[in-house]
Amino acid sequence: MLSSVGFRSCLSSLAMLVAAPHASNAAPASGLRLIPFPKQVQMQEGHFRLVPDLRLAVTAHAADRFAASLLREELGLSRGAALQESSALDATAVLPHALILFPGSGRPVPEALVLPVVESEEAYALSVTPERVLIGARHVQGLLRGVQTARQLVRANVQGDALPALYVSDWPSLRHRGFQDDITRGPSSLLKTLEREVALGAEMKMNVFTYYMEHQYAFSKHPVIGPEDGSLTPDELRQLVAFAARYGTDIIGCQQSFGHFYHILKHKEYAHLRETGGILCPTVEASYQLLDDLYSEQAPLLPFAMFNVCCDETHGLGRGPSGKRAAEIGVGGVYAGHMRRIHDLLKDKYGKRMMMWGDIILRHPENLAQIPTDTVMLTWGYQAAASFEHQITPFAESGYEFLVCPGVSCWNRILPDFACATTNIGNFVRDGAKHGAIGMLNTTWDDDGENFFAPNWHGVLWSAECAWNASTTSPKDFNRRIGGVLFGEPGTHFGQAIELLSRTHSLPGFESMHDRRFWRVAMGDCPVNESASRTQAGELLAIVDAAITHLVEARRDAQTNADLLDYFLFGARRMQLMGQRMEGSLDACRAYARAVEVAADRREALAALDEAGDNIRELRDAHAKLKNDYETLWHRENKPYALQRVQARFDGVLARYEGILQKLLAARVGFAAGTPLPRARSLGLQITELGVRRTRPTEVTSAPMAPDAPWAVPGLDGRIGIRVACGPHDRLQTPVQLQLPAAVASKLGGGSLLELTPDQTMQTPVLYQVDGDPDGAVRTLAFNVGAPFQAGSERSFLFYFGSGFTPTNTSPHAVRCSAAPGGMTLIENDCIRALVGPEGGHIYRWEVKTAANLDLTQPGETGWAGFADMGRDHRSSPNKIEVLAAGPALVQLRCTDATGLQKMTTAFAGVPWIDVTLNAGKGWYWNYDRVETFAPEGPTPGIAVFSDGFRTPVRSAKAGFESQAKRGGVTWSAKSRQDGLLLALLTPEVKSRHAVGPGGGMGGTGIEHSVPAAHFVTYGGVVAEPPEAVLNALQQTMSLRNQPDTALFGTEQREDE
Template identity: 30%
Template sequence: MKFRILLPLLFGGLFAVRAVASAAPVSEGDPLPLVPYPARIELGGDDFRFDARTPVKVSSGEAEDFFAASTLLDELAELYGLPMEVKKSRSGVRRCVTLTRPGCNPQADERLRTAGLDIHAGFDPEGYVLLADAQGVIVSAPTAAGVFYGVQTLRQLVRASDGLCRVPAVRIEDVPAMRYRWQQDDWSRGPIPSLEYAKEQVRILSEYKINGYSIYAENIYESKLHPAINPYGGTITAEEIAELIEYARRYHVEIIPQQQTFGHLHYVLRQERYAALGEKHGSQILSPAEEGSYAFVGDYLGEIVPRFDSEFIHIGCDETFELGRGKSRDAVAESSHADVYLGHLRRVAALPELEGKKLLFWGEIAAEHPEKLDLLPENVIAVAWDYLPRDDFDKFIRPYADRNFPVFVAPGAFYGGRVFPDYHAHLANIRNFVRDGQKYGALGMLDTSWDDMGEDLFDMGWYGAVFAAACAWQRGESDIERYRNAFDWAFYRAPGHAFAEGIVALSDVHREMGPVSFDMAYSSPFSEAGAAQQNRLQNAPSRRMRLLCEEAYTQFCRGEEKALLHRQTIPALRFAARRMDFVFHKAVLASEMSDLYDAFVRDDDKGYAVNTALYDLIMPYASRLGSLRDMTKELKAFHRDLWRYENRPFHWEVVGARYDRMLLEWEMQNDRISLDLQQFGRTGTHLPREEAGFRFDRPAAQ
């Protein structure tokens, strides 16, 4: 660990002594949109220009380096129409792109030494150097992972230029700040990725130097011993895991299992044959007072662990709210909640099925009971987690650092419950948590995504996930503005800032309104439950919020025309903008319907043949109510298609039913108004506004 602390100083001295005189250091506002941003970078000299005839050489001859080259060649062919070829060659560096390792190509080694880019003893195994000038491009690294990461940076450097491609003259020496840079995806709350989409996640994450992908699970890993716990349509087989591991290995991504072993086991404990293992009947946590709890956990882990080749497994153990409220009440009373919790953690950590593994667990106990941390078992690693945009995260990390206890930090790229992630909050959370993790010597970062409401789309979350990848690779406090300026090119290979600006515009809605939740998307303003929310939205600047959403949608559409990479993720952004707009459009339409109902009751048309207020109120294909129905149908179809792209069919019916309930509500509102018409025809009087569905107040002037 010590050489990691000294490495920036060594690099600083290296560049100060050996930097070419004509090369100017890149400033904060430099023009290279790179994510992650390299540890050391200098510009200067003439760019390298090349075409389809330019050779790409792999000096090591290793299959892994040829694979790294293929990620470059695929992009050059697909984005720029350059069908280039790769070959093995241990000599020559002029007018070519060379991927090498120290000692494999003497000419490359000499050119790098002359440029001040030696790979010295103790160089980080994931680090790389990159030299580009008029003579050619050289990427060199001590390992296959380093070569791969150097190529990913090179991919971002390439530009089309006058029918050719060019790479700007640059010198890069780059190493990661954190050894472990992982992304977690929640596979247990509804959206379970298809195997093909999980591969896509791995592939994209690797481009930004993420080296671990963790699958959060509660009951989805296939069990032969306890098959009753597995859901039909949502079970992950051993064969699927093996295929994903093999695929990810080529991209230098480790697949890390995560299985809850304490809380969050409601799916298991609601099976009658396992209910007795719970803290209470119908509980969501295993009871440490039940010896059978450890037999079950040992059985299940004994099936899961051998399927993965990772040295790590995450055993969960968070949010044990029911502990001490049932069978363990006496044990907690005799000692403490923390003592019983840690006793369970020690029992699980000692299971023979976990022998030789490094065990991660959710480490909120540091903030709650730092005085108890000496009771932790030796073979566990704490994962400090929090998803709020705090100025610092010392209280979550420092208790572990003070005891030299290994720790990961776990910020949140996004979490369930919001129509679109609040990236103003998420990016501050990620930046500050990872910064403080580095300050206290954290082993790594486990960036999280959560699907608590069971309907999130991961393709909405790349802006946060890629930023987390950058923060874990970069040292110190990462620059959000630099990331924003680089994102469109680094992720979409698109000029300008259409995507970043659209994402920020949608985040601005949260900043002005507070969290825009799924409940706001699904609620009916004509129901008793939705009336209070409708009043809040009516008295907010709903029309201005709509303009922000529609501008974001327009930006995404225009950006899609220019994007060359990852275009398949853009529809999820467009859907989010459309859905956020719907929240406010729904409020505006309900407000207008209220006014139209009053106009109808007053008979503002004075007996005209067609009552225009009534026409605009409920006419099937021209009215406000018809618009609500049609927008709901559109959102359901849009969401369904995106779901099918990312996920297994499992759970979609639950999400679809929420849209169906809205559609039914619009029909019921039509019936309420029709009932009022019938009463008026019979008695010449109207129903009270509340009975006609208008329980909310008239809107304040906007």
């Protein structure tokens, strides 16, 4: 780092050297396009012209000559100039390492440059005058960095044939600046890809590079581990090390050595070394022999002093053979013991300094001192947080050297989340520099084996900028510069495209652009409703279409690295297709529905069927083209291994569309021959709205439902019949909301709802309400079908209406709402009393009346306390609360936060559950309860239960992150006690990643890092039956995918007596 004295000396010398005032025609330095931007730039008068007969002279070191060759190559690519071979320059008297670019008519005269007074071998000075370009440094590394700056001047800053005159004094803020390629989750980069990554990283002054390794290495001692067509070979590693050395780049070796060991342990030869899942067992001695073997085939090939053993995310440690040891010394003690073993192995046998990911030891701070202090800690985190100091200071204050390790947010995504990565990288590097980090290692991960490396370059270059300059650059300025530096484009199309694409990950309906969203192609499925889906598709297409236009322009103008833009374009076109197919699928469903409606007009119906078929065919063909493009791009970057996995995903989508198309064609043939069209659901062409309760009846008939039934409400002169069919599953009390016909809505001076017995002899009053504008045409009848509602059964109701006498519509089970202090809203029925607050739209109180008014929620009315927490931007965001329905059958609140997220919170009469639907799916949703209610710390410890049948005792809050029980692919999670108290969260339509915590900050019931859901049901009450029976029935009851069918019959008018 630069001392204050050295810094002042450097500036003073520089000022004296370039003290001449700026000429009036000198452009400001801020207009230069350089990455990373130099520490000190002073613009001067004049230009250096890139004339055809330029020559290079360089000091007589082999490495210096290689640096000169890079500039010569750049001049050839960017300017078409064929330079002569570099001539020797004797400049050692003034500059140990120097390079001069000069016209053929001139002479290479070395001059004394004022070099930065800093403790860095990479410091350099660069001077451009009308007579020559001069680069000088004390070390060859500095000359290499100066040459890269000169290359960027030539590539991105030439006006006509002129370089602006200037003086640069430059040095890095962080010593080690690097990035990683994950070559072990499927894609295995070709050697030429790895070499290009090293070279391009060096252009941006990166000086370290690493590969992430679990199993895709050609281990000669363990040949079964690495796949033949997808493993890095020892010879390739040797070549990569030699290649990188020329660019002044070190290769950091890497071998996962604890967690993420699944692909090795899956082989029968190593199954006895398993702790749990994919964790290597630390109490089996053979584990260390295996690690020794794996290190022995990499470490000797790597000159760099450090080696990364990883050892992150060891969730499940202490639950296998090491359990006895963990009981004695704690899980953290077992972890630290393993780290000491491999530290000593690497140091004593291979002379390497151990690097390790810091996440697990941060969870066990009491064991941090047991890790040898010469260990280099790699502290990582990938969220867009305002600060990362809590992940840095434990290491900095304990005397460990450390690197900060942000990420490009590419994993599992169609394109990287550029906005998240920009904030994450900038803030993490800033905090690292503040606390003395020795470097930065930017990470890329290929978790689902699908993403390419090329789209990561934006995040990699941004990290190069931040690490060189300690995050002092604005993202907007960086995006202005990156297109010229990376591609040589004269404009800013690439940066504009990135800024547009940065907005896509926060769009509702697309699950942060995760790959899984692309593969979910159910026709007609709307996460919320059709209107929202069409709006979301339009928003996406407006952004992506513009981004594609910019990328095409950048591709056209690119002077170098143009092929990398093909990968950005591919990702943008995948996004584009997501919007197009959302619209196309709905259009196909609507066209089929129109064919059914106009079936009597055969010609019009056939045209509608053809329209539906054309939509599906276009979508199928668009996916087929993407598959071909994907295969082409894969082979450019990677070895063949694992491509078939992604091909299979494409094939599954294509088969889905083809299957629907064939069913539709068969239906068309049958219709043309006189067969009625089948129901849309049987063809996969039904629009299913998963975020709203269906208000339109499944069936409408003009005939009365029960004309012979007695007229039970003489004071009202109209009635309409309603029939509700349970479907194939038993249901609990079932909510129904039905839009009333205009002829009924216009006559609602009064009303009464009665359930009709099957024999039509009795009519029983049912609690109901009518919502909507009393003066409007749309009025909705809401009521609940009482439990039990048996599978296969139907229930019939008569709604009486008119302007006459209205019977009392009350019940002890009724639900009501009222205003509460602090802008809150109180909801109450005979089972629960809940308080909904404007901060985060949280349910801050949930009192169970049948449990002596016990409040289940974590105490407090701010932050994460309470239920329905959405985390991050939504947790503390102020909500506007609107009462849409005030009872007595249901209460409905619309809570809208500052980000536009809407929570529709609905409570019903007579039941201890509340329903929440969102206008966009989310993968994080928690109910925070008290530790004392279900955890072992309280008087009545509970059991965690999941929809797949898994049961386990609720764990102690003292276990920290290990206190949560988690299950993937389930629809509900719960905590229950022997006295029947039950707290549960359901995602009725979506198999999610549920978790049950002990309460408090570790959560009660929730989902996190899950497939997003837009519909949640919280149950909080006392049950007499097993919780599984209640919750399975509740899932069927509240599922918006499988709502009960409803039939609306013709109206009747009371005849005068």
